[in-house]
Amino acid sequence: MNKLIKDFMPSSAPLTRRNFIVGTGAAGLALGVLGGCARTSDDAAIDYSALPPNPEVNAWVHIHHDDTVTVRVARSEMGQGTATGLAQLVAEDLECDWDNVTFEFPTPGESLKRDRVYRSFGTGGSQGLRGSVQYVREGGAAARLMLIEAAAAEWGVPASECTVSKGVIAHAASKNKTSYGKVAEAASKLTPPSEVTLKEPKDWDIIGQPKKRLDTAKKLTGELKYGADLTFPGMLTASVKDCPIIGGTLKSHDAEAAMAMPGVKKVLIVGEAVVVVADTWWQANSALEAMPIEWDGGKLANYGSTDVDALLDEGLAAKDSFTGNKKGDVAKALKGAAETLEATYNYPMQNHAPMEPMNATALWTADKCEVWCPTQNGESALSAVAEASGLPIEQCDVYKTILGGGFGRRGMSDYVTQAVKVAKEMPGTHIKLQWSREEDMLHGFVHPVTKATMRGGLDADGNLTALDMKISGQSILAALMPGVLEGSGGMDPVVFQGLLPSGGDKRVEDQTMKYSFPNVHVHHAMRNPPIRPGFWRGVNLNQNALYMECFLDEMAHAAGRDQLEFRLSLLKEEPKMAAVLEAAAEKGGWGRNDGKARGLANIYGFGSYVAACAEVSVDENGKLKMHKITAATDCGHAANPQQIEAQVEGSFVYGLSAMLYGEMTYKDGQPEQTNFDTFNSMRIAEMPEVETIIMPSGGFWGGVGEPTIAVAAPAVMNAIFAATGKRVRQLPLKDQNLSV
Amino acid sequence: MKTLNVNGKSVQFDGDEDTPLLWALREQLGLTGTKYGCGISACGACTVHVDGEAVRSCVYPVAAIENEKITTIEGLSKDGTHPVQQAWAELDVPQCGFCQPGMMMAVAAMLKDNPTATDADIDETITNICRCGTFARVRKGIHLAKKKL
Known part of the structure; x- marks a missing residue:
């Protein structure tokens, strides 16, 4: 068995749909599933939500009882359509019904626990599709073979005699027919195939098609939660002013003046930055704006x-x-x-100037640090979290949101580090750190x-x-x-x-x-x-x-x-x-x-x-x-x-x-x-x-x-x-x- | 305590009335569909309707509101079926989507006043920034939405 195929094997603790969604969207935020789809199962009498969730077929593919196919997308979605494109690649070799496809983001922490099964989370260099095409398609193809094998075993017929189209497996001679959702659990227990053959371009009917994006609907109603929109019970919000002068330092600031402002909970210094934490961002930022701050320009104070x-x-x-x-x-x-x-x-x-200014939400406790953020590289963000939190990387995780633009800026994790450092000062409280547009423009790359x-x-x-x-x-x-x-x-x-x-x-x-x-x-x-x-x-x-x-x-x-x-x-x-x-x-x-x-x-x-x-x-x-x-x-x-x-x-x-x-x-x-x-x-x-x-x-x-x-x-x-x-x-x- | 009429409902706002409407909506009323992009009325990501007029809510203090009816993207339609939303869905207009609530609110207000908006009207009225660059589809979307009014 080659290494690539081995990676598709279910781990000893399978990542089920239920624990996956809880894992990626804590506090009831269903961040896990981001794209809607119409389920086409023919049996309306069954309450699928009452059934225990199926285990995943493999790392890339989860199929629910009602035939909903959730494709795992490790790369980030920042508007460039990569999530939809990657789902198309997986769906093509999976031979499922495109109308049943949705997607979700695995976390980099989960990937790390599974020997980096999702490989690169990096989303830059126009690599989103071309950098993952081979292994995600192999994931789709391997899942297809396992699903067919499960159906064939149930019917006691050779898998080679079974055909599949749009997620429906059939065996002509015995007149048997079933759908992916019904054999997904059995398929998950099978040994993945040692090799797979990918479909030839001439046989593609999902790749190459002008499919609609899977993430549009929630963008039209205000329902989609970007990083900037997240809320958690008891969450506080932070605004930041870092030294705007290259290489400059913080000389003085008046924390007391800010503490007297409405809603302000804490004023702290992170590196050379002054951070105000308050009930709302408007309060935090107003206090920061009102605060007298002096910077020491240093050697480059006259640079231009x-x-x-x-x-x-x-x-x-x-x-x-x-x-x-x-x-x-x-x-x-x-x-x-x-x-x-x-x-x-x-x-x-x-300047990159993505429409959504930099932000990250962090929760630090003595044994865990979690961050919710728009990032172009989940794994880089995870490293930044581990480093800033002082915790082993195994005790950290990053939950990605859809990005309000990236353009390369969000491949950097400076704002993630900042959020974690603030959260570490306030253990047990979710801290949403939100940069103003000015902060975003002054501290770009x-x-x-x-x-x-x-x-x-x-x-x-x-x-x-x-x-x-x-x-x-x-x-x-x-x-x-x-x-x-x-x-x-x-x-x-x-x-x-x-x-x-x-x-x-x-x-x-x-x-x-x-x-x-x-x-x-x-x-x-x-x-x-x-x-x-x-x-x-x-x-x-x-x-x-x-x-x-x-x-x-x-x-x-x-x-x-x-x-x-x-x-x-x-x-x-x-x-x-x-x-x-x-x-x-x-x-x-x-x-x-x-x-x-x-x-x-x-x-x-x-x-x-x-x-x-x-x-x-x-x-x-x-x-x-x-x-x-x-x-x-x-x-x-x-x-x-x-x-x-x-x-x-x-x-x-x-x-x-x-x-x-x-x-x-x-x-x-x-x-x-x-x-x-x-x-x-x-x-x-x-x-x-x-x-x-x-x-x-x-x-x-x-x-x-x-x-x-x-x-x-x-x-x-x-x-x-x-x-x-x-x-x-x-x-x-x-x-x-x-x-x- | 101030009573505001937002998306057809009376809601209580108990913060500082100097707070811009944007932040009252986002942080007090939980309506996060309206976005912060610049805070200086330059980008339009925060566009909402005040008595049907497009307003950039990041510089519009709550104190300036009396009995006006406020509509946000969440209240543009009950089920996402406003002609602009339908056109946007049909043409897959959004890319990252962050500017689109403001963009759609600006477009909806324009079409309410001017249901036959021409390209020249669009150029003059729609000044929202989109860094992903959806303008080509926004324009097509506006013309498609006109047919659905």
């Missing part, structure tokens, strides 16, 4: 964006750099070029800041002969996981997302460059400002696509060539990349003479091939109107086309908000943006029409949540050039004059 700029400019000019991709002799080719071009672009720091100087050479026929791309700026890994850079001599391969050669670092094989340049050098002068960076939807693909795609546009223009033809001439060895670009261009009206300006961009990232054609106009006052973006995606297999469409549209809002408005600037050692009035986000009036072309070529699973974000901004910026003849290289656009 001009310092960041200077650091990056020095990096651009410096000789040192890590090489991410090198082929041929760029210096020689540039020297011999008929024409050379040089341009410098930037990509500013961004910003999109890394970079600049890039691009140098290109053209021969006399307008062919690109050389490209030098020098990136200067911040490395996420150097700040957050410096240990992983030891093996690469300090180089951060993730900085080169979308730019690396194939066959290099395995961690970024899904981020390689698809252009064939005769001579190319992509290098990075690592310059890390003392402002903590983080993974922000799209990560480094955002700026790399922008630098590359805008500069190639410049090159094509200088060469007097059509931008589409110019790009395709560099993609002859990459038919999948060329295909999405051609599809976006064709459907997007590339070359059409209708008075609208168009721009193109394409990139390979997170395992998917994507391209966009943007259509804009700029009026005489320099006002930009984004009419339409046509986007093509080849993600290999498309699990749920309607959700992919939603992800593409959504990624554009995130990417274009950054292009139009997004910028975290610093002055006096702290961010100048503290809320949506200063860190603006796109509204519906600015939203272009989006046409999504999904062209799955099969044979691989690519990511969906992130890749297309990277092509939105460069396509629009290239269209702006087409409209105005003016090349904008500085973001955000709000600070640029687009008028001709």
Whole structure:
């Protein structure tokens, strides 16, 4: 029996539906089952709720007496549709009735007790589906075989003679028929199969279908409880103010003044943060706002964006750099070029700003610590709980809620640690720690800041002969996981997302460059400002696509060539990349003479091939109107086309908000943006029409949540050039004059 | 003690009347469908109806309320069948969903005043922030909801 299959065996203490739900949703909060479904059992006379719950068939699949199939989803659901997609993957190989499917989140503590049966809880890098596809489908397939075997044993017939469709098992010769719910208990006692065969793509009827999300209904009535909405008997609520100055410390605060305010129960210090605990958050926050607090700025009290700029400019000019991709002799080719071009672009720091500000609810007692929170990584959150609580990890657990947005921010557990430290000061009381929007914006993990100087050479026929791309700026890994850079001599391969050669670092094989340049050098002068960076939807693909795609546009223009033809001439060895670009261009009206300006961009990232054609106009006052973006995606297999469409549209809002408005600037050692009035986000009036072309070529699973974000901004910026003849290289656009 | 009319019921509020309606709803009355997103009336996640008008409740003190009827997402319809909710379900509009109660309340108020809202009306009236970026489906949802009014 291989390891993978062994993991599906029921543990000695089976995780039953009942104890699972109690385990995941204490205090009567039914957090366990999150998606509704219509049960289709034919026997209305039986009160299924009165029956003892069935044990699980395996870790991924629980089937109730009434045929409800609950799929366990370890990855987080933050709007990207992963829970529904993963349920589709399991249901396909389980051969159950999709109308009976719902899902629930296992806890990381439970997974740990079961030898990490659920594997990764991490929800980032567009890995939700593609990172779990094999093992969750094997889970579904193994459960199917066990259910059939249970029915066959009951009938005394060979399992091989039984057929199954939509959760109904039949044996034609004996005219026997039963449903999954009726044999689930017997199936749970069987030994899991030693190997399973997954269904061929041609036989799929759940994967690839535009199934409705399983989590929509409760989002429409206010019924869904996000982390911010949780309440427990006797719960108190905390508001926090941490030192806003980088590296600064708390100098003084007036706890007595706050204690005199209504509802306030406690004032405490966690690290450099002042925390007020009160009956309600409004009381806690009002007391915190009224409290005189002084900060000691420390060494970076005068630090600001001009310092960041200077650091990056020095990096651009410096000789040192890590090489991410090198082929041929760029210096020689540039020297011999008929024409050379040089341009410098930037990509500013961004705040994640998910709609739900950071929060976590913690309950600490001497022998147990439990946390309820929206997190993109249940296991990281669990580690943070164990560390902050001072308890063995076996005595801790994390109950995940659906997230009110994540975008990478909730992969970090700083707010979880804070909640536990507060709860530890108030044993036995649930503490809901809720950040204000200001706290959320002041204590983010910003999109890394970079600049890039691009140098290109053209021969006399307008062919690109050389490209030098020098990136200067911040490395996420150097700040957050410096240990992983030891093996690469300090180089951060993730900085080169979308730019690396194939066959290099395995961690970024899904981020390689698809252009064939005769001579190319992509290098990075690592310059890390003392402002903590983080993974922000799209990560480094955002700026790399922008630098590359805008500069190639410049090159094509200088060469007097059509931008589409110019790009395709560099993609002859990459038919999948060329295909999405051609599809976006064709459907997007590339070359059409209708008075609208168009721009193109394409990139390979997170395992998917994507391209966009943007259509804009700029009026005489320099006002930009984004009419339409046509986007093509080849993600290999498309699990749920309607959700992919939603992800593409959504990624554009995130990417274009950054292009139009997004910028975290610093002055006096702290961010100048503290809320949506200063860190603006796109509204519906600015939203272009989006046409999504999904062209799955099969044979691989690519990511969906992130890749297309990277092509939105460069396509629009290239269209702006087409409209105005003016090349904008500085973001955000709000600070640029687009008028001709 | 103040009596408020929320979702057709008389309810007692015994907190400080300076409390914004948002926090009275969420923390005193247990109606957590109305969300906190910014606290400065910028994002619209806290949108409720006060006598049918869309109001951003995070900056609307309880003291400002006299006899007005307050409607939250929980009271938009009895069973989730308001035309906006139906359209949202049909098109799978929400992604994370956190901004959607406010979004739907803003849309419902707009359609009550202007059942034939055009794209230009939508652009002018619906200014809620959605970071997941559901705007394309929100627009389709509004046009679909119009047909169900």
